[in-house]
Amino acid sequence: MGQKINPLGLRLGETQRHHSLWFAQSKSYSLGLQEDEKIRNCIKKYVQKNRKISSVFVGIAHIEIQKETDLITVIIHVGDPKKLFKENRTQEIKKLKINVQKEKGLNFVNRKLNIAIRKVTKPYRQPNFLAEYIALQLKNRVPFRRAMKKAIELSKQANTKGIQVQLAGRIGGKEIARVEWIREGRVPLQTIRAKIDHCSSTVRTIYGVLGIKIWIFVGEQ
Numbered sequence: 491m492g493q494k495i496n497p498l499g500l501r502l503g504e505t506q507r508h509h510s511l512w513f514a515q516s517k518s519y520s521l522g523l524q525e526d527e528k529i530r531n532c533i534k535k536y537v538q539k540n541r542k543i544s545s546v547f548v549g550i551a552h553i554e555i556q557k558e559t560d561l562i563t564v565i566i567h568v569g570d571p572k573k574l575f576k577e578n579r580t581q582e583i584k585k586l587k588i589n590v591q592k593e594k595g596l597n598f599v600n601r602k603l604n605i606a607i608r609k610v611t612k613p614y615r616q617p618n619f620l621a622e623y624i625a626l627q628l629k630n631r632v633p634f635r636r637a638m639k640k641a642i643e644l645s646k647q648a649n650t651k652g653i654q655v656q657l658a659g660r661i662g663g664k665e666i667a668r669v670e671w672i673r674e675g676r677v678p679l680q681t682i683r684a685k686i687d688h689c690s691s692t693v694r695t696i697y698g699v700l701g702i703k704i705w706i707f708v709g710e711q
Contacts, residue, residue: 497679497688497705505685505711512557525596526555529564532593536586537574549574551616563604564590569613583607614648617689617704624655624702625693634661634670642674645706652676652707659700677707684710 498506514522530553537550554565568574575582587605591598613619620641627637638655645653652675659667678684685708693700 497686501682501686504682509552510555510557512555522557528593528595529553529555529562529590532590532596533564533566533586536589549619549622551610551613551618560600561602561604562598563606565606565608567608567610569610569616569619571607571609574607579607612648614644615650615687615706615708617687617706618691620645620653620655620704620706621689621691621702624657625691628693628695628700635672638670638672641704642672646674650675650706651709652678652705654705656703657700658703660695660697661700663697675707677705679705681710 502508510523510526512522533553534550549568551567551569554567556563556565571579583605587603590596590605591603610616623644624637624641627640628634634657638657641655642653652673654671654673654677656669656671658669661668661670677686679686687706687708688704690701690703693702
């Protein structure tokens with residue numbers, strides 16, 4: 491069971507909470523989900539386009555969306571807001587807000603949009619940060635095992651109890667796709683009370699698309 495379902499969905503209501511907080515009737519529920527996905531993708535594309543960092547990427551941990559009748563509040567959780575927006579933060583947020591409002595398929599008629607930035611105290615306990623770090627290393631032609639071990643080392647410095655990193659695809663440019671993974675510490679996927687954070691992302695390399703999955707075990711409730 492631990493390898494067959496998403497560990498975040500399994501633990502909703504126990505150790506995890508939703509990143510989208512709103513209510514909708516059954517007929518409009520799917521439209522609300524699509525709207526959330528478009529908002530998140532628009533923000534990520536804007537940040538990647540405007541912030542090219544050559545060192546360790548300090549990116550987005552997660553994006554929380556809260557919806558009311560006439561208001562949409564988007565909270566972007568980041569590791570270091572100064573590195574995310576090096577110039578005037580207020581102006582950058584305004585530009586981002588305009589960019590989201592112009593996104594095709596989003597309707598902001600009679601609805602306001604607020605965007606806020608919150609800092610994550612321990613970024614390397616967040617799997618999305620480590621996935622961005624590994625993706626950056628792979629793009630720079632760093633050997634995949636070295637990148638995975640460095641990500642594990644950064645996670646251990648943030649006092650995590652266990653981590654598992656998995657890569658899949660044409661790793662190292664080999665002709666046949668394969669799966670490689672490394673685990674340090676405990677990662678009890680079948681224990682519901684275990685607080686496990688998980689992410690899956692992709693990175694485009696010259697050999698093709700690689701998949702990155704990370705499980706981080708923080709502790710038990």
